[in-house]
Amino acid sequence: MVFLHLFVVNRSGGLIHHRHLSNKAPKIGTNEWLRIGSTFHSLHAIAAEASPVRLPGGKNSNDGIEEMVTGGMVLRSFQTRTGIKFVLTAEPQTPDLGQVLKEIYVLYTECVLKDPFYELEMPIRSELFVHAVDALVERVQNAVSISPTKHR
Amino acid sequence: MPVHSLHVFDRKGKTLFTKCYAQNKANKVDDGEQLSEKRKLVFGMLFSLKEVAASLSPSSIKDNGVHSVQTGASTCYCLETASGLRFALYITDDADKTHARSIRKAMQHAYNDIWIQSVVRSPLYNPVTPNVQATNFETNLDAFLVSQSWYR
Numbered sequence: 001m002v003f004l005h006l007f008v009v010n011r012s013g014g015l016i017h018h019r020h021l022s023n024k025a026p027k028i029g030t031n032e033w034l035r036i037g038s039t040f041h042s043l044h045a046i047a048a049e050a051s052p053v054r055l056p057g058g059k060n061s062n063d064g065i066e067e068m069v070t071g072g073m074v075l076r077s078f079q080t081r082t083g084i085k086f087v088l089t090a091e092p093q094t095p096d097l098g099q100v101l102k103e104i105y106v107l108y109t110e111c112v113l114k115d116p117f118y119e120l121e122m123p124i125r126s127e128l129f130v131h132a133v134d135a136l137v138e139r140v141q142n143a144v145s146i147s148p149t150k151h152r
Numbered sequence: 153m154p155v156h157s158l159h160v161f162d163r164k165g166k167t168l169f170t171k172c173y174a175q176n177k178a179n180k181v182d183d184g185e186q187l188s189e190k191r192k193l194v195f196g197m198l199f200s201l202k203e204v205a206a207s208l209s210p211s212s213i214k215d216n217g218v219h220s221v222q223t224g225a226s227t228c229y230c231l232e233t234a235s236g237l238r239f240a241l242y243i244t245d246d247a248d249k250t251h252a253r254s255i256r257k258a259m260q261h262a263y264n265d266i267w268i269q270s271v272v273r274s275p276l277y278n279p280v281t282p283n284v285q286a287t288n289f290e291t292n293l294d295a296f297l298v299s300q301s302w303y304r
Contacts, residue, residue, distance in 0.1 A: 071219065
């Protein structure tokens with residue numbers, strides 16, 4: 001029950017933020033990160049296209065990968081109305097990833113968008129955001145370990 | 153959570169078997185070629201997602217196979233066998249994923265007890281181009297899927 005990575009992809013598929021959230025996460029080089037970011041951006045669109053049924057709303061709907069479960073991790077993606085994708089990976093069986101992502105989005109609007117020197121679609125270099133995410137992750141992981149829920 | 157369709161791909165991406173279980177034949181505008189293009193998209197997506205998952209998973213984990221991919225309107229459950237076959241099962245209206253475990257078990261059964269029994273043990277089995285239509289795989293698979301609680 002450990003979070004692994006957080007990365008943020010902008011509207012055109014560029015990676016604007018990436019970090020690991022625990023020591024268990026594998027080390028990934030910057031070039032590799034850029035590749036993963038843009039690959040995920042395309043796969044997000046392809047997944048919506050490949051699905052036999054689509055969400056109503058055509059091109060305007062936020063259709064695409066929401067969750068992917070693999071043998072080693074679970075990946076949760078949250079796309080905002082403006083097209084920015086927040087992607088969080090964690091160990092399998094971690095609950096409430098979607099909720100955590102929404103809180104990260106709130107932190108993004110609070111700490112990054114309200115920064116007068118931040119330019120949209122550009123890499124996020126806000127210390128405030130990094131610290132806020134750290135605090136959030138710690139809070140969630142402690143809450144989970146204190147109250148062992150039904151989730152195994 | 154109705155079953156929409158099932159595809160079986162070999163390790164090079166060729167479709168060995170495909171069947172659509174969805175009821176509404178009203179929007180049957182997709183012709184054979186379009187469906188074949190769509191299957192290529194599904195295979196390509198699963199192939200690339202596996203690569204992304206492999207680089208994001210902790211290195212201690214050996215099983216990097218994609219188990220499921222959830223998009224807005226459907227979930228694709230995937231089973232990759234040791235021989236490289238991929239079974240892809242599309243389920244619609246599966247937001248809460250309550251049956252994820254049972255579906256995975258069912259796909260394992262579809263491979264272990266139906267594919268192996270009907271296709272691989274067929275006397276006319278050809279490992280490169282197995283003729284699935286000539287076996288009773290489809291009959292056995294249909295009977296098995298209909299008996300599942302999540303079929304409709």
